[in-house]
Amino acid sequence: MMSMFEEQLHSMVPQMSEEGPSKEGASTNDYMIEVDNIKKTFGNGPQILKGMSVNVQRGETLVVLGGSGMGKSVLMKHIIGLLKPDEGSIKVDGEEITTMGPTELKRVRAKFGMVFQNAALFDSMSNYDNVAFPLREHRKDMSEADIDKKVRSLFDMFTLDADIHGRQFPSELSGGQRKRVGLARAVALDPQIVLYDEPTTGLDPITTDQVDQMILDAQKALKVTSIVISHDIASAFNIADNIIFVYYGEIIARGTKEDMLKCEHPFVQEYFKTWIDKNK
Amino acid sequence: MSDKSVSPFVRLIEALGQPVLSFIEGLGEYILFLRQVFYWTFKGPFRFRLLLNQLADIGYGALFIVVLTGLFTGLVIGLQSLVAFARFSAESLVGPATLIALARELGPVFTGLMVSGRSGSGMATELGTMRVTEQIDALDSLAVNPIQYLVVPRTIASMVMMPVLVSIFTGMGFLGAYFIVVIRSGTDPGIFFEQSFGMTDPPDFIEGYIKAVFFGFLISTFSCFRGFFARGGARGVGQAATDAVVFSSVAVFIASYFITELLQPFLHSNGFNALPG
Ligand SMILES: Nc1ncnc2c1ncn2[C@@H]1O[C@H](COP(=O)(O)OP(=O)(O)O)[C@@H](O)[C@H]1O
Numbered sequence: 001m002m003s004m005f006e007e008q009l010h011s012m013v014p015q016m017s018e019e020g021p022s023k024e025g026a027s028t029n030d031y032m033i034e035v036d037n038i039k040k041t042f043g044n045g046p047q048i049l050k051g052m053s054v055n056v057q058r059g060e061t062l063v064v065l066g067g068s069g070m071g072k073s074v075l076m077k078h079i080i081g082l083l084k085p086d087e088g089s090i091k092v093d094g095e096e097i098t099t100m101g102p103t104e105l106k107r108v109r110a111k112f113g114m115v116f117q118n119a120a121l122f123d124s125m126s127n128y129d130n131v132a133f134p135l136r137e138h139r140k141d142m143s144e145a146d147i148d149k150k151v152r153s154l155f156d157m158f159t160l161d162a163d164i165h166g167r168q169f170p171s172e173l174s175g176g177q178r179k180r181v182g183l184a185r186a187v188a189l190d191p192q193i194v195l196y197d198e199p200t201t202g203l204d205p206i207t208t209d210q211v212d213q214m215i216l217d218a219q220k221a222l223k224v225t226s227i228v229i230s231h232d233i234a235s236a237f238n239i240a241d242n243i244i245f246v247y248y249g250e251i252i253a254r255g256t257k258e259d260m261l262k263c264e265h266p267f268v269q270e271y272f273k274t275w276i277d278k279n280k
Numbered sequence: 281m282s283d284k285s286v287s288p289f290v291r292l293i294e295a296l297g298q299p300v301l302s303f304i305e306g307l308g309e310y311i312l313f314l315r316q317v318f319y320w321t322f323k324g325p326f327r328f329r330l331l332l333n334q335l336a337d338i339g340y341g342a343l344f345i346v347v348l349t350g351l352f353t354g355l356v357i358g359l360q361s362l363v364a365f366a367r368f369s370a371e372s373l374v375g376p377a378t379l380i381a382l383a384r385e386l387g388p389v390f391t392g393l394m395v396s397g398r399s400g401s402g403m404a405t406e407l408g409t410m411r412v413t414e415q416i417d418a419l420d421s422l423a424v425n426p427i428q429y430l431v432v433p434r435t436i437a438s439m440v441m442m443p444v445l446v447s448i449f450t451g452m453g454f455l456g457a458y459f460i461v462v463i464r465s466g467t468d469p470g471i472f473f474e475q476s477f478g479m480t481d482p483p484d485f486i487e488g489y490i491k492a493v494f495f496g497f498l499i500s501t502f503s504c505f506r507g508f509f510a511r512g513g514a515r516g517v518g519q520a521a522t523d524a525v526v527f528s529s530v531a532v533f534i535a536s537y538f539i540t541e542l543l544q545p546f547l548h549s550n551g552f553n554a555l556p557g
């Protein structure tokens with residue numbers, strides 16, 4: 001397994017430029033996303049985010065690693081403004097989103113595409129209508145014929161057939177196919193930022209590789225900034241420029257693939273060791 | 281909580297206070313939710329197709345049960361009041377009494393119960409499922425407001441369809457009364473109609489329609505609210521559906537009394553409708 005990592009290590013990886021928040025006024029333009037010390041508690045439960053800070057450069061792919069229940073999805077929902085932090089700041093493309101009202105947030109969300117853990121396709125619509133949905137909502141300039149062309153090209157891009165899979169409903173697809181429809185819907189409006197919540201969890205190794213490849217392709221073709229939540233270290237190393245490791249609401253390690261392998265934090269080492277043992 | 285040093289009295293207050301507190305908290309969340317529903321009702325775009333779907337689902341879907349329950353309510357009220365009025369030889373009041381009871385109270389309340397059992401549970405289940413499968417988050421992430429997309433059409437459709445269904449219920453109930461009075465006990469139909477319409481006033485019907493619209497609002501917003509914030513997988517969705525039906529049914533009874541009181545001075549302040557005293 002290690003050799004597979006090393007094989008990938010020689011690939012050029014941009015260094016993460018800063019450990020923490022950009023206090024000393026790094027030019028906002030370098031970063032697509034700036035998360036500064038956000039904290040979140042739901043109701044009177046435990047604190048789920050305990051002060052997280054992370055910056056993502058334009059065009060960078062950041063992978064968020066960590067066990068389940070650690071707060072990875074909650075972090076991601078903050079970045080797209082589905083949740084508001086109790087404290088801290090989140091900037092998207094230089095704009096503070098934590099204080100925005102619904103109308104402004106709507107405008108900022110147009111920059112995002114999000115792929116949900118279980119695809120979250122609208123089960124009352126066909127797969128075709130799912131992919132057409134964002135276009136019909138936001139591209140009033142496009143005719144139904146234009147939309148059809150775009151939807152078909154998206155189905156092609158994710159190796160699905162618009163005439164076969166498009167007519168079916170989400171419940172009729174396999175897990176991997178659903179994820180691909182979710183991916184197509186997420187990139188339909190050519191977003192600048194794509195968030196992937198565990199795009200490969202529960203998929204077989206071949207489909208996992210396909211999804212990884214799609215993330216890389218989407219990355220190259222659309223020049224997007226991506227954040228990918230993952231359980232899967234091989235997959236993470238496949239696609240990441242930078243990695244953060246989340247443990248109970250805190251980022252306990254961050255850096256490039258090399259940094260992660262060298263990381264001496266016991267939880268990180270434990271995670272890697274368990275994963276390698278399991279995948280021998 | 282289980283600290284021994286805390287007096288039983290304090291623990292009793294705590295035990296009693298907890299449900300009250302969570303009720304007030306829930307009420308606060310519901311009011312915040314309503315504010316959003318109002319905001320997104322008047323902020324476009326207006327989703328005509330979604331509204332049509334909901335109108336068909338709430339109205340057409342409930343048609344059959346409303347026809348049946350309306351007819352049998354009219355039959356049984358007609359029969360019971362026939363028996364009761366016969367004791368003081370006032371059989372001629374059966375028609376108007378049944379019609380007034382249907383128009384003012386039984387129509388809106390029973391239709392409200394049918395709609396909350398059918399559409400209320402449906403709304404809570406559908407929105408709850410969409411919540412736990414992240415479809416509501418997906419709408420948000422696609423820059424479509426889920427309250428505007430999901431809740432507003434259901435609320436408007438319920439408020440529009442309730443009066444329609446109440447009319448059908450009352451109409452069918454009146455048909456039931458006709459059957460009892462005219463066909464079963466042999467009163468002349470002309471006399472039946474003359475008595476029934478002679479003693480009812482437009483305010484009787486207005487009261488029923490005001491209740492119908494309000495119940496439609498109450499049932500749909502509460503059921504959507506409960507589904508919208510459902511948590512905890514299939515169990516949570518089931519709980520949301522149960523709560524939606526139970527709470528909106530109880531709310532219908534409570535609201536009906538208060539609306540009746542409130543409307544009294546406006547609708548029935550003169551003529552033979554006035555309350556004594
Ligand atoms: N809306 C919510 N309300 C209450 N608790 C939540 C909510 N969303 C997430 N949590 C809790 O936050 C913790 C982290 O969840 P999550 O971010 O989904 O974990 P993961 O790292 O597996 O994605 C979990 O304990 C979860 O129960």
Ligand SMILES: [Mg+2]
Binds near residue numbers: 072073074117197
């Ligand atoms: Mg998660």
